[in-house]
Amino acid sequence: MTEEDSLRETRMPSLRIMAKxxxxxxxxxxxxxxxxxxxxxxxQLETLLIDLVIEDEFENHISYKEKASLRSKAASRSRGVSRGAFNRTLNQARKNITRCFYTMLLLAYLGLFEFTFFSPFEELATRIEGYRRIRDTLxxxxxxxxxxxxxxxSAERTILSALDSLSTSLSLKSRLSRRKTGSEIESER
Structure with missing residues (x-):
């Protein structure tokens, strides 16, 4: 057994706990x-968390082979995927997040974050921050x-309810459009 294999064997139990x-x-x-x-x-989220969070918590470099062994396989209880599958999924996650950030930059560039229809999202983000503080304390x-x-x-129920209400396309309409849509619904009754 090489020194690298020996090191991997001693740290795998704690890595598996972090992955769990x-x-x-x-x-x-x-x-x-x-x-x-x-x-x-x-x-993609699990892969991203393994890549970023576990390595930071472990405070040591973890090879992609080890990271791949920590990810759960789809539709199975076993652990581990190939390093290639792990890297492909990680690249997909990074690409999706990068595109999301560029979308946010585009909205900021156009000044759309200043519109009122984004305020419920800001309020929800603040509630989630408070919820995380409660969770971490408890x-x-x-x-x-x-x-x-x-x-x-109660905080969990409030956030889940707010998430449900924000999931409608109506939440991304201007106030005037929302009123018009609401009055159209009323006139159909």
Whole structure:
């Protein structure tokens, strides 16, 4: 066994725990709701998280071969994919995110972020930030009070409800267009 193989064997258990934590995070209802409406697939997000987050948490370089062994296989409980499959999926995720950023830059360039129809998205982003603070605070506790659990669940329900309401195309219309659409619906009744 080479020195590299020996090093890989000693660090794989802790890497696998980090990968499991990544998969657990991906089961959170808010993340799933946002992911469903995003430009990333579940596999792309998992790959991106393994590439970025796990390496940062591990505070050491992880080879792409090791990263590929951490990703879950689609429609199977086994772990690991080929390095080529991991890299292809990672490149797809990076390309999608880059395109998203350029779309945001385009909207900023055109001054569209100043329009009121973006304010619900800003408000939701602020709520998500607060939710994450609550989640991170509660994650360090072993015993949670019923008030803490209710606060967490209430914040989660509020965010999920807001995500549902933002998913309609109506949320990306001007106020005037929304009123017109609403009055057209009323006149049809």
């Amino acid at each position: 934590n990544t998969r657990d995070v991906m089961k959170e209802p808010i993340l799933q709701s946002i992911l469903e409406k995003s430009i990333l697939t579940k596999t 994650a360090g506790k072993t015993d949670l009070s019923s008030e803490e659990i209710e606060s967490y669940q």
